[in-house]
Amino acid sequence: MSDTVALNPGPALAAATRAGVEPRGAKPRRALSGRNIMLYGTLAVAALYYLLPLYVMVVTSMKGMPEIRLGNIFSPPLEVTFEPWVKAWAQACTGLNCDGLSRGFWNSVRITVPSTLISILVASVNGYALANWKFKGADLFFTILIVGAFIPYQVMIYPIVIVLREMGIYGTLTGLVIVHTIFGMPILTLLFRNYFSSLPEELFKAARIDGAGFWQIYFRIMLPMSLPIFVVAMILQITGIWNDFLFGVVFTRPEYYPMTVQLNNIVNSVQGVKEYNVNMAATLLTGAVPLIVYFVSGRLFVRGIAAGAVKG
Amino acid sequence: MQNSVSIRDLSLSFGAVNVLENLNLDIGNGEFLVLLGSSGCGKSTLLNCIAGLLEPTGGQIFIKDKNVTWEEPKDRGIGMVFQSYALYPQMTVEKNLSFGLQVAKMPKPEIEKRIQRAAEILQIGPLLKRKPSELSGGQRQRVAIGRALVRDVDVFLFDEPLSNLDAKLRSELRVEIKRLHQSLKNTMIYVTHDQIEALTLADRIAIMKSGVIQQLADPNTIYNAPKNMFVAGFIGSPSMTFLRGEIVEKDGKPVFHTNGVDFSLDGYSAAEPLQAGRKVVLGVRPEHVKVNEDSAGAEAHQATVDIEEPMGADNLLWLKHAGHSMSVRVAGARRFAPGTAVRLSFDMGLASLFDAGTEERI
Amino acid sequence: MQNSVSIRDLSLSFGAVNVLENLNLDIGNGEFLVLLGSSGCGKSTLLNCIAGLLEPTGGQIFIKDKNVTWEEPKDRGIGMVFQSYALYPQMTVEKNLSFGLQVAKMPKPEIEKRIQRAAEILQIGPLLKRKPSELSGGQRQRVAIGRALVRDVDVFLFDEPLSNLDAKLRSELRVEIKRLHQSLKNTMIYVTHDQIEALTLADRIAIMKSGVIQQLADPNTIYNAPKNMFVAGFIGSPSMTFLRGEIVEKDGKPVFHTNGVDFSLDGYSAAEPLQAGRKVVLGVRPEHVKVNEDSAGAEAHQATVDIEEPMGADNLLWLKHAGHSMSVRVAGARRFAPGTAVRLSFDMGLASLFDAGTEERI
Amino acid sequence: MTGQAHTGRPSKLLRNLSSKIASIPMMLTAVVIFLGGTIWTVVYSFTNSKLLPRAKFVGFDQYERLWDAPRWIVSIQNLAIYGAFTLVFSLVIGFLLAALMDQKIRFENTFRTIFLYPFALSFIVTGLVWQWILNPEFGVQSVVRSLGWTSFTFDPLYNADIVIYGVLIAGLWQGTGLVMCLLLAGLRGIDEDIWKASRVDGIPMWKTYLFIVIPMMRPVFITTLVIIASGIVKVYDLVVAQTSGGPGIASEVPAKYVYDYMFQAQNLGQGFAASTMMLVTVAIIIVPWAYLEFGGRKRV
């Protein structure tokens, strides 16, 4: 890829030719200058490092087991087969269940959708309250929350088990949604608080003078203006929740196990040899949703990060 | 009903910082009051208190003789216009105007009537279907005014409504606001740090410094009889020239003396007797100095032109005079090359004299 | 060496947008040239081309008769001052000034000498150990100028250096820059959209519109003999009043006629013959109208005061006259209540006449 | 919202009521879960709870045992090595990439997506892939050997001395994209005039970055640092998926110690003691940051 970049005449050269003047001073920089070669060369090497694992996953997932035993993980498949994909999706066994990832996929959807929506809703309202409707002590709670973001999850598992048990929702989908909401709260609240604080305060004042209350301002003024940060939050939560393993396995029962648990089961239920091709296919299938989310909305993500997150 | 807005002993502090302290202010019915002061002096804070957007630490606020200190903004009968326009970006102009009315559950026909009226007054009829991002700065500000207009309020609050506009638009909208006030006759409280706006718009100007009102008077008094050096220096561009010196007696009359030069004080009406030896500051506005190229006149002071700033209509001269730098305004057509020697005469009836210690007007 | 900076056929486009097209400009040695124009007209773009921060799409730039079109900025002998100051925030003022010199491996004593000199000229000696965040806006801008100063350059480039300052500081620094130019005598190119800055500072003003220079002349010519209606309307605050009408012949002499009112054109020196029937626009500046309360004078036009804007030194009147709105400037002491009837007389020697079609001065 | 009009100051509690109601989830989370949970954990770290929490206090026994356990020491060492290298490398690499991306390059979106996509994958996936690539029988080592260099050895995951670096490679692969993104956003926030000024001053690009831009990005760096650091303390899934702490105990980390002792060893007290120590580590990171962020200047 880098070659095509480097060979492309850059804007400077093209421009000079177009103008048709032969400048008497030093010649303009060429597109193939040392700087550009360095620049795109470094980027290409870095890109290679980042792409390699994906390449290995894809290639391996399309090989048969005999080919894998031959050794070279980087060589493209001699014989492309989608058998591993089929197996990973629909046939791989964990214990008695031999329906692969498919079941986990729908569980993941069932977990991710409400968890994402609810956690974002709760966090955005909190962030909004913190940014615009400060009350005494609000900052104290917020500080606790932020410090909480650093607490290793393991520390919290046991207390949460107890709390959920007392609430009688342990093992239910509701319980899991609450857990995701809780652990998403610090970073999301911070994100939303920063974003809402960066919106002009006068807008909020104008709405108050117009007589709008807490919720009216939130839904009718703030929400429609907050697309970038909602996109960031969505991406973070979708990938975070979809990729979650620990909570999925600790706080639910098997019929709700998300795809990652299924993935872990498939990968760890070794039957004889490790079926690397099936594992890779399963891995790709599991990662597909967050990957697609990133590929589709990565640009918005960066913009949103710039809009709300970095300002600390 | 005497006053439209009355503020009694208003205090407000952010944590340990006292922004306003025991501030009192009465604003008459239909009056156009301008709050003028440099950045950070508490103008917006005061305005936000009146609007109900900030809760005062102490004191009370009355609007139309009703104590509104603890009322919600919407119940105070006020409308507010902000520097940044604060239009709801995702709504059309029409929606921006009607939002508050809808929230108040006003019947639809009434809403439409009001929007029509506001659109007419502000000439924004053709813009109603547009979004704020499709408007120019001036149009946006007009819509922002419209939002206060439709709410049919007693008091308009403006917080530097024109600061974000360029000079040309600013002067245009200034005129429009003035016209609006003349036709609506509402009470208007207008915050700015632009003295031109203050001078041109206000019935009365309140000049603030660090949360304290320094002088509250009509523009003419403020300009010509500033109460203290702060007010004197703050108003007028370029600033009043201050000459530090003292009173000496000459021929039985008090005379202002500085750096070996005397200024007769004939024509100056002092509020206190001018005792000899008193350290004082003489303030002279650039346009109250006459510049003569010839040496006529008894009280002709020698000066040389340092810098000339032609501004089209006027020409601003920076002179060296008796060791002081002094700015003087002459007509645009009169040009002086730097270095030119000139003679000055002063109109003492329009000058100001301050005590050097208290900085208060004498 | 005639010119300090010469620009030949300069073109620049961002993608498909042509910002500058075949622009030519010669700037004399030691000249103070102001580029004036509204936002987005390409002023900064031009300045950046001269500085070498943007690569032109076509054309050439000479500085001191050397083709620098492809030179690095540092080799062009230019220094630049930015609107946002662009000080390096974590370095002290001293470090800000010396950093470029250190990188260029200048010997230490020399660096110190230059900093001393700059500090003296700009009176920032006591600030040398501070960080930019501990400086006021004006001080920051002074340091930014100092950074150009220490580099001992031929040409100073200023990109709206005063826009971020408040009115008071702006007028102070304006004087300082003027003084700096008078003492250094370097070539200075100064971008602004503030006409007061342009008028007061410039030896010559280049008025730009959409990347094209509309008029290049000294401030006096620009103000009094604008080349076209754009220039005429752009310069002057409040704007020149434009009256649309036509030339009619009266008593054998061309006369300007609009809405039933005639204006004698005596005293106006037209570049072309004024044929009857030609559609023209008469431009009158506010200060070139005399306001009389009595009805004396042959050419006394009837008008009524619409709005009065007292500005301290001046008083600005918005009049209704023959169906037009017209702004007129009178002395600050003369006050007129809205509705007052007045009579106007015009100084045609200072008026401007434009063709209604081409908008060019006749 | 405020019922009583002119009677006087309305009740303090009722003011901002909606906001308070809306903040209940946050308050509950903060107090009950984070604060309550933490205190609960600390308190029970002084008990000898086994499978179930029991309030039988044993003083500092659990801590003494913890610091006697070689595995805990190894875990701490690993965390220190992994943490230090992750911080340094992800900041350096992240910044380099961000700086390259900021050169108005073509295909910026493509490159950005490439660098960022690993962040979309879970640590489980990351661990598995890199386990596979670093596997000496199939991965890099065997490929290089098959190219003829038969003595080539690169088996970090099976060499106790360097296994943590194997984990590091995977961790960096996963995390630098986000760092790059954050720093890129920071770079984009730098006033363009600064760049122009430094070019006019003739300051070379690298010096501009080093002496001007990086110091200007301090707040972004701090935010990034905190994000990385919080991730480091929590590192668990990656190790589990990639090495399971092996070979032996060579790649164990504190979070895994906590988990293993809480649940596998059924010694909650020990697990709680270890988590409390992690909490202390966190505090060591957080307190200076909080001081830098909130202590110095008051922001509105």
Add this chain to the structure above:
Amino acid sequence: TDLEVTHWWTSGGEAAAVAELAKAFDATGSKWVDGAIAGSGGTARPIMVSRITGGDPMAATQFNHGRQAEELVEAGLMRDLTDVATRENWKDIIKPASLLDSCTIDGKIYCAPVNIHSWQWLWLSNGAFETAGVAVPKNWDEFVAAAPALEKAGIVPLAVGGQPWQAAGAFDVLMVAIAGKDVYQKVFGDKDEEVAAGPDIARVFKAADDARRMSKGTNVQDWNQATNMVITGKAGGQIMGDWAQGEFALAGKVAGKDYTCLPGLGVTEVIATGGDAFYFPLLEDEEKSKAQEVLASTLVSPAVQVAFNLKKGSLPVRGDVDLAAANDCMKKGLEILAKGNVIQWVDQLLSADSQKQKEDLFSEFFANPSMTPEDAQKRFVDIIASAE
């Protein structure tokens, strides 16, 4: 009624065995809802425990019988099976009696044992030794002697997977084999520090040192991958419990022909009677509680015992069933069992906590060649000293 049953039997042989349980239970009119959690007991147990303590218990769950569930029982979270047990006379039919003892707390029975697992096996690949050109060893010492030949042939002599419990288990097996039953009982049963520090154990550590040397180059994690190395001849042998048998069977290997099994490493022929048992958390649902009892009795029923254990490769918990179909190795086990040469397994003697510490020690020992046996023994003594 649907009953959810959690377990960590996910490898090929194990899954097949579970299927037998499910089939039998489904035949009673209820439904076995499978809740397999992959990994090992280490992964699965925390999940099971949190679900039970979290108030969302499954209907039945696998534990290694022994001390793992003790506290859950004490906390009153488990169903008392005494009724079923007395009705079906478990006291008499379950052999050896120690199995039921492990389920008994305060005189009440809380679990249904399903199999006997013994760890004391050395599995040897006949093919590997053939390749190396040495005879298939008959005991541990011969095996150690044959190691160099295997290494020369590029074969890893002893496969030890990376999971910590494999290293710890291998050591325990070596201890019984080399130091004998009594020492074993003293160390783990009586927690006798002195014995643990003594020369007998030192010998065991020497042997472990040999094992460590022989295991170099295994480079796999899971036990069945290690087994697979033996099956495919990449490794000479593996110390692993009888469940490895299932893998051999699944791969179509024949005992005696393709592989050889040496109980007690061919040195001391004893069998530890550890094993798996099912516990039944207390449920509120009446119907489910009934079904739990049905499941308990199903698990112990003769037909299920035979079908399950044949697939799993473990031994049945009752002496009154006919295992005619059992293969060579299983029969060896049954014989030893019949002779009463049994010991209690470490799980039943030590707490999970001590076990975990042991695992840490031995996984480090096996991975780190620079750790001397003497150092390791010192740490081993500490663990025994602090064990409860």
